[in-house]
Amino acid sequence: MSPIISVSNLSKIYGSGFKALNNINLDIAKGEIFALLGPNGAGKTTLISIICGIANPTHGKISVNGHDIIKDYRAARSMIGLVPQELHTDAFESVWATVSFSRGLFGKPKNPAHIEKVLKDLSLWDKKDSKIVTLSGGMKRRVMIAKALSHEPQVLFLDEPTAGVDVELRKGMWEVVRALQASGVTIILTTHYIEEAEEMADRIGVINKGEIILIENKSTLMQKLGKKHLTLQLPSKLDAIPPDLAAYNLELSGDGRTLIYDYDTKGDRTGITSLLNDLRTAGIRISDLDTTQSSLEDIFVSLVRAP
Ligand SMILES: Nc1ncnc2c1ncn2[C@@H]1O[C@H](COP(=O)(O)OP(=O)(O)O)[C@@H](O)[C@H]1O
Ligand SMILES: [Mg+2]
Structure with a gap:
C-alpha cells in the first residue's frame, strides 16, 4: 500500500x-499512529511545519496522498489537520464560530452536523457559545483539535499535544487520539515524553x-533493543565472581550482595537455567531474585547519548 505521507531527502x-x-526520509502508513x-x-x-505547508523545505520532496505539497498545495493541505504546539488565543466569538471558521478556510461548504459531532466528541458541545478566553488550558487544546478536525482531514498532526498538561488531561487526550484512529484518521504526534510514545504509538x-536516527514498530523496538536484567540477592557477601562463572559477564555490586545478569529476550536460550545450576555448583546461595526489562526510556537515552 502506498504511504499517505511520503517525505524524501x-x-x-x-x-x-x-x-x-538533515536528509529526512519518512513514510507514514494510512491509519497508523506515528x-x-x-x-x-x-x-x-520544523518537520511538521514543512509537511503542513507552514515552512518551506530547503531540499527534498513531500507528498500527501500523492499530492506534492508544493506543486499541489491546496489538495495536499486539505487532507491535513494540524494542532500546533503553541496555542493561539484567537479572539473569536465562540467555540462554534472558531471551529466553523476553520472549516471555511479550506473552502468546504458549511456542515453544522459535522461541527456538532466534532464538538460533541471532544466534550465541547455545551461550550459552543462560550468565549474561548474563558476556557481552561485543556479546553483550549480541545478547541484546537476541533478546529483541526473541522474540514474532515485524513491526517492529523498533533505537535506536543500533552506538553504541560496534567496526567488526567493527558489520558483524555490519548482517548481522543485512539478514537480518531478508530475512525480511520492517520495520526502523527510529536512528543518528548517517552511514556507517551510507548503508550500511544x-x-x-x-x-x-x-x-x-531510528524508525521502528514499537513492539519490535522494545523487543530488539529490550534487554532483561536478572538481579540475584545473595544472603552472604561475595568477594569476587568465581572464574568458572566468567562466561556470564555477571556484575557484582559494591557491597558484594547483588549479582546482575543481563540477557536477551530474543530466542529461547536465556542462559538462566545454566546460570542457576552453575551458581549452585560454585556454592553461591540466592535469597531472592527479580527480573526487569529495559524500557523505551533506556533505549532512547542510549541512542541520543551515542556519539
Ligand atoms: N525560524 C527559525 N529560525 C532559525 N532557527 C530555528 C527557527 N525555528 C526553529 N529553529 C531552530 O531549529 C531547531 C529545531 O527546532 P524545532 O523544530 O522547533 O525543534 P523541536 O520541535 O523538536 O523542539 C532548534 O535548534 C531551533 O532553535
Ligand atoms: Mg516543537
Whole structure:
C-alpha cells in the first residue's frame, strides 16, 4: 500500500544558516499512529511545519496522498489537520464560530452536523457559545483539535499535544487520539515524553539534531533493543565472581550482595537455567531474585547519548 505521507531527502536550513533538518526520509502508513520522539530542538516542529505547508523545505520532496505539497498545495493541505504546539488565543466569538471558521478556510461548504459531532466528541458541545478566553488550558487544546478536525482531514498532526498538561488531561487526550484512529484518521504526534510514545504509538521515529536516527514498530523496538536484567540477592557477601562463572559477564555490586545478569529476550536460550545450576555448583546461595526489562526510556537515552 502506498504511504499517505511520503517525505524524501528533506533538509531545512533556516535563514540564519542553521540546519534544522538533515536528509529526512519518512513514510507514514494510512491509519497508523506515528510518534516522532525527540528532545527539545531536535527538529520535530520544523518537520511538521514543512509537511503542513507552514515552512518551506530547503531540499527534498513531500507528498500527501500523492499530492506534492508544493506543486499541489491546496489538495495536499486539505487532507491535513494540524494542532500546533503553541496555542493561539484567537479572539473569536465562540467555540462554534472558531471551529466553523476553520472549516471555511479550506473552502468546504458549511456542515453544522459535522461541527456538532466534532464538538460533541471532544466534550465541547455545551461550550459552543462560550468565549474561548474563558476556557481552561485543556479546553483550549480541545478547541484546537476541533478546529483541526473541522474540514474532515485524513491526517492529523498533533505537535506536543500533552506538553504541560496534567496526567488526567493527558489520558483524555490519548482517548481522543485512539478514537480518531478508530475512525480511520492517520495520526502523527510529536512528543518528548517517552511514556507517551510507548503508550500511544504503533510506530516510533526518534529524531535528534535534525536527523532521524531510528524508525521502528514499537513492539519490535522494545523487543530488539529490550534487554532483561536478572538481579540475584545473595544472603552472604561475595568477594569476587568465581572464574568458572566468567562466561556470564555477571556484575557484582559494591557491597558484594547483588549479582546482575543481563540477557536477551530474543530466542529461547536465556542462559538462566545454566546460570542457576552453575551458581549452585560454585556454592553461591540466592535469597531472592527479580527480573526487569529495559524500557523505551533506556533505549532512547542510549541512542541520543551515542556519539
Ligand atoms: N525560524 C527559525 N529560525 C532559525 N532557527 C530555528 C527557527 N525555528 C526553529 N529553529 C531552530 O531549529 C531547531 C529545531 O527546532 P524545532 O523544530 O522547533 O525543534 P523541536 O520541535 O523538536 O523542539 C532548534 O535548534 C531551533 O532553535
Ligand atoms: Mg516543537
